[in-house]
Amino acid sequence: MKILMASSECVPYAKSGGLADVVAALSRQLDAFGHDVRILLPKYSFLHLNAHNNVIDKLNVLMGFKEEKLVITENILPESKVTVYFAGHPLFTERSGIYGEDGSHAYRDNYYRFALLSAAAFSLSEKLDWIPDIIHAHDWPAGLVSSYLNEYKKRGSFQNTESVFTIHNTGYLGNFSKHDLHPIGLPWDSVSNIKAHYKDEINFLRSGILNSRAVTTVSPSYAEEIKIAGFGHGLEELLVSKKGSFKGILNGVDYTEWDPENDSLLDINFSEKNLTNKWKLKEELQKKSGLTKGSGIALIGMVGRLVDQKGFRELCWNTTNNNGIGAIEQICSNSDVQIVILGTGEKWIEDELLRLDRKLPNLKLILEFDNSLAHLIEAGSDFFLMPSKYEPCGLNQIYSLKYGSIPIVRATGGLKDTVNNFFQDKENGTGFHIPEMSSESIVKTVNHVLDLWRRNGKSIDIIRQRGMTMEFPWSRYAKEYEKLYMRITTDI
Numbered sequence: 001m002k003i004l005m006a007s008s009e010c011v012p013y014a015k016s017g018g019l020a021d022v023v024a025a026l027s028r029q030l031d032a033f034g035h036d037v038r039i040l041l042p043k044y045s046f047l048h049l050n051a052h053n054n055v056i057d058k059l060n061v062l063m064g065f066k067e068e069k070l071v072i073t074e075n076i077l078p079e080s081k082v083t084v085y086f087a088g089h090p091l092f093t094e095r096s097g098i099y100g101e102d103g104s105h106a107y108r109d110n111y112y113r114f115a116l117l118s119a120a121a122f123s124l125s126e127k128l129d130w131i132p133d134i135i136h137a138h139d140w141p142a143g144l145v146s147s148y149l150n151e152y153k154k155r156g157s158f159q160n161t162e163s164v165f166t167i168h169n170t171g172y173l174g175n176f177s178k179h180d181l182h183p184i185g186l187p188w189d190s191v192s193n194i195k196a197h198y199k200d201e202i203n204f205l206r207s208g209i210l211n212s213r214a215v216t217t218v219s220p221s222y223a224e225e226i227k228i229a230g231f232g233h234g235l236e237e238l239l240v241s242k243k244g245s246f247k248g249i250l251n252g253v254d255y256t257e258w259d260p261e262n263d264s265l266l267d268i269n270f271s272e273k274n275l276t277n278k279w280k281l282k283e284e285l286q287k288k289s290g291l292t293k294g295s296g297i298a299l300i301g302m303v304g305r306l307v308d309q310k311g312f313r314e315l316c317w318n319t320t321n322n323n324g325i326g327a328i329e330q331i332c333s334n335s336d337v338q339i340v341i342l343g344t345g346e347k348w349i350e351d352e353l354l355r356l357d358r359k360l361p362n363l364k365l366i367l368e369f370d371n372s373l374a375h376l377i378e379a380g381s382d383f384f385l386m387p388s389k390y391e392p393c394g395l396n397q398i399y400s401l402k403y404g405s406i407p408i409v410r411a412t413g414g415l416k417d418t419v420n421n422f423f424q425d426k427e428n429g430t431g432f433h434i435p436e437m438s439s440e441s442i443v444k445t446v447n448h449v450l451d452l453w454r455r456n457g458k459s460i461d462i463i464r465q466r467g468m469t470m471e472f473p474w475s476r477y478a479k480e481y482e483k484l485y486m487r488i489t490t491d492i
Contacts, residue, residue, distance in 0.1 A: 140174030143204030174204030223248030252474030301381030306345025
């Protein structure tokens, strides 16, 4: 089967979140199954690709009444036979970020930049004389792929091509003025099933859901949650209307990168059969973070984007009581607890965490993204905290299971699907659930976990060992995509 992935991100080329990991890993696995998989990405300015790899020096892409000229460069996705095409155009090659200047405010013309990427998928396929059976578009930047596909089908081409659209996060909709439709060459009814009104906007995510033959999201629980009024960012009714053509498929994990037995980014390795080196890595993490070394201290790790969705408002403040003291400060009032946080994000969160870092000797904040340090935190922590407001899938909690850093997570989305709550199921528990989204609930849950850690180390050891045997391989979940592709290309 010929499969074209259309995305704004893919590791190791461009990444701002988990989308990049999923596109790469899913493509590799489908390639391993024997499919002809190719990926289309923008050629961003920070990508230093050899000009000798240019395969098309001039690709004409019609955008409304204007024709854009792109240069297409190709590469091979590492550890695979997957061909990656990079769409070169000044809108990508002469801008410093993926979505905005240095990751800050979004570019005003993102509607045109990513519409151009979507439209290029068809011009490229025709130029290569390689017509895909499936175009799999990912998140709002590729949300117009299915709209363009339907327009091509009206003209008699791409008749045997079907579209799949994956929602990675409904919090990012891709909203733009309806007047932006004119330069991208699409009619209103190609992006919306509702009659246009004065203040209406284009919603790239809505368009992808509306027009694609099949829609997926990245965990079964998240698929159910975003159909509930108030949880789907205005897309609930549309998602419900998709019925059987919408489903949640859990993200897998690339265990060639995330395995404590073979992790090349760790100085020493360990397994569930022998945790001696894990405790040595805990001391290394404490030393690198400037924390007091000691096995009798519970070390809680956090890695990720410092954004409101990840629960940092509740971690930093309590708006209901306790004089506004947030969960972090309350947890750190325990003298036998340490917290280390790695990541970057919204300035107000960074500023508040810096204030807490200066105030609390058992809190350490590292405002950067360091992949080696991320691996060390996963390996050296006793517990891993993820109190997300919502979480489409999440990957860090799965890494934490494998590395014996027991996850403490909000009972939402993919977190709920991958971590079994010990407090509710002692025979199968692999971590702990925070039942509500509040500072009080976070603190109460963490304190219950710490009480168990202090009183009953044997139970903690069992939970840790059980979690380390859990696996979520891409070979399992890519099979579900393969079945989906087969169904929609054979159902007439």
